[in-house]
Amino acid sequence: MNDTVDVLFISAHPDDTELSAGGTAAKFVKDGLRIGIVDLTRGEMGTRGTPQTRKREAASAAKALGAAFRQQLDFGDGNLQTGRAQELEIVEILRLRRPRIVITPYPDERHPDHARTGRVVTEASFYAGLKSLKTGLPAHRPQTVVYYLQNYMFPPTFVVDVTKTWKTKMRAVAAYKSQFHDPKSKEPATFIADPKFLDMIDARGKHFGALIGVAYGEAFITKQPPKLEDVIGAYSGREVS
């Protein structure tokens, strides 16, 4: 069995990857790359649905995106723990999956679970490369950690054109039937179950798309700039503004 992936998404809650980077995940798969998703919690603090329904929904969302695997850890939704034990759990996953790129929340985020995820994943990605840190598996350090945007907005380092995979992303989001708007649902109303929430996701995709002159985009931040081979191509289809 091939355990390795090209790109590993590590998020706090099931649905974070889909909402912030689902179009990019689907694009990697469309381009023939292997991706995996790790959720650090089971989303057990969600107002609607149960951890069991969320687990089923997360599995079908991963399938919609074409992920090679999805794994859920139990760091504690609503009070995500990030001590050495959790760091080492992530180190072992990174050494097994050997991703070239890790994608995770930006550490400066409104929800502390997201912020903690961004921090622990960044630190574990470094430690995973230390040969003197002995675990059961050989050391591996990803090329970089890329951050997706959630509630707080920051100027992106780059925007991915996800026009061709936007529908796939929204199919994956729709797999979380218990979480998002369903006119027939008898579950309590929440911020994300309001129809305006999915309108906002659509508007954000269009906004980031407009920044690079395409229909839909997803924005990312990195601490070091990306190497651009094709500067002209990177700005194609646009005029000075």
Ligand SMILES: [Zn+2]
């Ligand atoms: Zn979340």
